[in-house]
Amino acid sequence: xxxxxxxxxxxxxxxxxxxxxxxxxxxxxxxxxxxxxxxxxxxxxxxxxxxxxxxxxxxxxxxxxxxxxxxxxxxxxxxxxxxxxxxxxxxxxxxxxxxxxxxxxxxxxxxxxxxxxxxxxxxxxxxxxxxxxxxxxxxxxxxxxxxxxxxxxxxxxxxxxxxxxxxxxxxxxxxxxxxxxxxxxxxxxxxxxxxxxxxxxxxxxxxxxxxxxxxxxxxxxxxxxxxxxxxxxxxxxxxxxxxxxxxxxxxxxxxxxxxxxxxxxxxxxxxxxxxxxxxxxxxxxxxxxxxxxxxxxxxxxxxxxxxxxxxxxxxxxxxxxxxxxxxxxxxxxxxxxxxxxxxxxxxxxxxxxxxxxxxxxxxxxxxxxxxxxxxxxxxxxxxxxxxxxxxxxxxxxxxxxxxxxxxxxxxxxxxxxxxxxxxxxxxxxxxxxxxxxxxxxxxxxxxxxxxxxxxxxxxxxxxxxxxxxxxxxxxx
Ligand SMILES: [Zn+2]
Ligand SMILES: [Zn+2]
Numbered sequence: 173x174x175x176x177x178x179x180x181x182x183x184x185x186x187x188x189x190x191x192x193x194x195x196x197x198x199x200x201x202x203x204x205x206x207x208x209x210x211x212x213x214x215x216x217x218x219x220x221x222x223x224x225x226x227x228x229x230x231x232x233x234x235x236x237x238x239x240x241x242x243x244x245x246x247x248x249x250x251x252x253x254x255x256x257x258x259x260x261x262x263x264x265x266x267x268x269x270x271x272x273x274x275x276x277x278x279x280x281x282x283x284x285x286x287x288x289x290x291x292x293x294x295x296x297x298x299x300x301x302x303x304x305x306x307x308x309x310x311x312x313x314x315x316x317x318x319x320x321x322x323x324x325x326x327x328x329x330x331x332x333x334x335x336x337x338x339x340x341x342x343x344x345x346x347x348x349x350x351x352x353x354x355x356x357x358x359x360x361x362x363x364x365x366x367x368x369x370x371x372x373x374x375x376x377x378x379x380x381x382x383x384x385x386x387x388x389x390x391x392x393x394x395x396x397x398x399x400x401x402x403x404x405x406x407x408x409x410x411x412x413x414x415x416x417x418x419x420x421x422x423x424x425x426x427x428x429x430x431x432x433x434x435x436x437x438x439x440x441x442x443x444x445x446x447x448x449x450x451x452x453x454x455x456x457x458x459x460x461x462x463x464x465x466x467x468x469x470x471x472x473x474x475x476x477x478x479x480x481x482x483x484x485x486x487x488x489x490x491x492x493x494x495x496x497x498x499x500x501x502x503x504x505x506x507x508x509x510x511x512x513x514x515x516x517x518x519x520x521x522x523x524x525x526x527x528x529x530x531x532x533x534x535x536x537x538x539x540x541x542x543x544x545x546x547x548x549x550x551x552x553x554x555x556x557x558x559x560x561x562x563x564x565x566x567x568x569x570x571x572x573x574x575x576x577x578x579x580x581x582x583x584x585x586x587x588x589x590x591x592x593x594x595x596x597x598x599x600x601x602x603x604x605x606x607x608x609x610x611x612x613x614x615x616x617x618x619x620x621x622x623x624x625x626x627x628x629x630x631x632x633x634x635x636x637x638x639x640x641x642x643x644x645x646x647x648x
Contacts, residue, residue, distance in 0.1 A: 179205030187235040188228070196221050201451065202512065207547015210236045211576055215602050216420050217451055244323045245285045245546055249575035249612055251277070254324065255287055262289070265301070269293040270336055274329070274343040278382045280615045282578045283545055286317075286325035290340045292333040337365045344368075345385035352388025383619050390621075400621040403597075405614045407624040409632055410439035411607055413484065413507055413538065413570065413598035418463055419444035420452035422603040425463075425479065426470055431604040433477050438633040442467065443482035443507050446494035455483065457499050464502060478633055480504040480640075484538060486511050491527025493534070500533040501647060504640055507570065507598075509538030510551075518552040525553060529561045532646040536596055536628075537562060539572040540580040547576075555584050563591040566646065568628050573599045573613025574606070585620025596628035 173181070183194050183206060200221060203209050213233040218224040241250075255277055262271045275288030291298070295316055299309055302318040307326075310317040316328045331339040342350060357375045365371055372379040378394040384402075393399055411432050415421030421428075425442055432440045444463070445454040455463065460483070467479050484507045485494045493500060493508060500506060508528045516524065528534055540558065541550025562569055569588055572579045577600070580588075585595060597613035599606050610629070617627065624630040631639060 177204045179208075182206055183209065186232065186239055188231050189235070193223060193228075196223065205544075205547050206236055206239065207544050207576075210240070210547070211544050214576075215452070216422065220451060220453070240546070241323070243546075244325065245283055246324070247545055247575050248277070248280060248282055248284055248615070249609075251284050251287070251324070258287070258326075259289070262291075266291075266293050266297075270333070272336065272340050274340055275327070278344050279346070279385060280383045280619060282575075282582075282616055286327050288327045288329065288343060290329045290331060290336055290343055292331060292336055293328075295328075295330045298328060298330070334364045337368045338363065338371065341368050341371050344382045346387075348388050349385040349390070352391050356391060381618075383615070384621065386619060400623050402618040403614055403622050403624045403627050403630060405611045407627070407630040408437070408597065408610050408614070409630055410437050410441065410636060411599060411601065411610075412441040412536070412596055412629045413443050413482075413572070414440060414601040414607075415444050415452075415484075416442055418442075418459065419449070419454055420602060425466060428601075428604055429470055429474055429477065429479055431607065433474065435607065438476075439478040439480060439636060441480045441482045441505065443484040445511075446483050446485040448486040448488065448494050449484075449511055454486075454494075457495070460499065460502065476633070482507060482535075484509055485534075487524060487528040489513050489524070491524040493528065493531055497533070503533075505535035505643065506533045507536045507538045508534045510542055514542050514548075514551055516551045518554060521551040522554040522557055525558055526561050529558070529565050529567045532565075534565070534567050535640075535643050536568045536570050536598070538570050538598075539577050539600070540569060543579050543581075544576050545578065550579060555580075555587070559584065559588050559591050559593055562588070562593045566643070568594040568596045571595050571597050571613050571617055571622075573597050573609045573611075573616075575609060575612040578612065578616045582616045582620035582622075585617060585622050589622070589626050594628050595622055595626055597622075598629060 180194060180198050183189050197203050197209060201212060201217060203212050210233060212218060213229050218229040219226050255273065259271055259273055269292050272290045274290050276284055277287055298316055299311060302309055307318040307320045314330045316330060318326045329339055329343050369379050378397050378399050380390060380394050380399065384390050414428060416425045416428060417423055429440055445452040447454045447456050464481050467481055470479055481504045483503055487508050487510045488494060529537060541553055543550030569580055588595060597610055597617055599609040601607050
């Protein structure tokens with residue numbers, strides 16, 4: 173018990189996982205938490221081990237999802253549809269009243285611990301409604317909290333119809349934002365406003381969208397009419413960072429290219445795993461050559477659409493990349509990421525990343541901290557030092573759009589933009605369906621005020637080619 177990580181013990185509670193399988197997961201896959209294991213299932217990692225077929229992997233995945241859904245916190249992507257459906261149901265069951273989603277969900281927080289609404293329905297009516305459906309209820313003054321068997325916490329702020337919009341404003345901003353606002357402006361909650369917008373216009377401030385109401389310094393920017401024109405999903409022009417079935421992805425390169433073309437995208441960056449990622453069938457140089465020949469052929473066939481030759485190179489223990497220079501120079505671009513030996517103190521992690529950033533072949537720093545939301549904290553890094561180095565060596569920082577990663581954290585985007593560092597919203601897709609994850613990356617990046625000018629994956633094909641030409645100069 174003393175030697176076994178808590179996450180491993182927790183795995184014993186997952187249906188279908190016995191000690192034998194858990195031992196393989198722990199010792200060979202180096203996975204130590206349930207969340208990491210779920211991610212490994214999503215990346216098809218389990219299938220590669222003895223005793224784990226595709227069916228076992230699917231069963232484990234389902235059992236974990238069930239287990240985690242009982243823990244009460246959710247990724248934004250997991251709870252989004254549920255929220256829409258529930259809001260619509262409330263709205264149709266209480267037709268004369270309003271239910272306005274507010275709080276963390278309205279701000280597109282990456283992790284949601286409770287869903288919140290502002291409503292003008294009478295509190296007793298709402299209470300009866302939920303008791304009728306066997307929800308647990310907590311009630312204090314004008315707040316009703318309901319929790320059903322699905323273990324999602326639902327919080328309702330009850331107010332009058334006149335005050336709906338001011339209550340919406342108060343509950344939408346983060347505590348820091350609201351405090352900052354209240355010290356600058358008078359919020360008279362008894363005052364009626366027809367729309368939330370009026371609260372801004374009454375104070376002669378540019379209207380701040382909910383997702384930006386996090387840090388109080390955004391208020392000063394709104395006062396000087398200087399809010400960023402944030403990036404939209406429709407601004408994404410290419411898929412950067414994707415895995416084909418040459419490593420651990422589900423589809424072939426041609427199929428992926430066709431899917432990207434169908435979406436109206438201009439290019440696709442194939443970045444399979446490098447050789448050290450043996451568990452993901454990482455590519456050795458002979459297979460890289462073969463893959464590049466195929467990409468050349470496809471590029472002729474599908475022009476002007478373009479497939480770029482890339483690799484997600486492991487950042488090895490000492491910070492070096494996974495191939496010699498001759499091999500590295502065959503790629504159009506290199507994404508450098510840490511996948512193994514994740515347990516490092518800050519000094520070691522930072523030094524390892526700095527070494528990789530200084531490598532002239534590194535184009536993009538992949539998922540900077542290795543975090544998996546709700547399941548694994550990333551290794552600690554000195555963000556300032558990393559951003560500084562990326563500026564110096566013209567390395568782009570990825571915002572990995574997998575809703576479980578969203579790494580680097582959007583909170584560091586303003587600091588990166590200040591230093592002139594480009595961000596790249598990358599889906600890290602292991603299947604075509606995951607191309608759509610870029611939307612979650614965009615939602616997170618919007619919170620950091622990212623504009624399309626500062627996002628590599630919104631470069632047009634022409635701009636992207638120019639960018640790569642400049643990167644090649646680093647290799648001279
Ligand atoms: Zn990776
Ligand atoms: Zn990847």
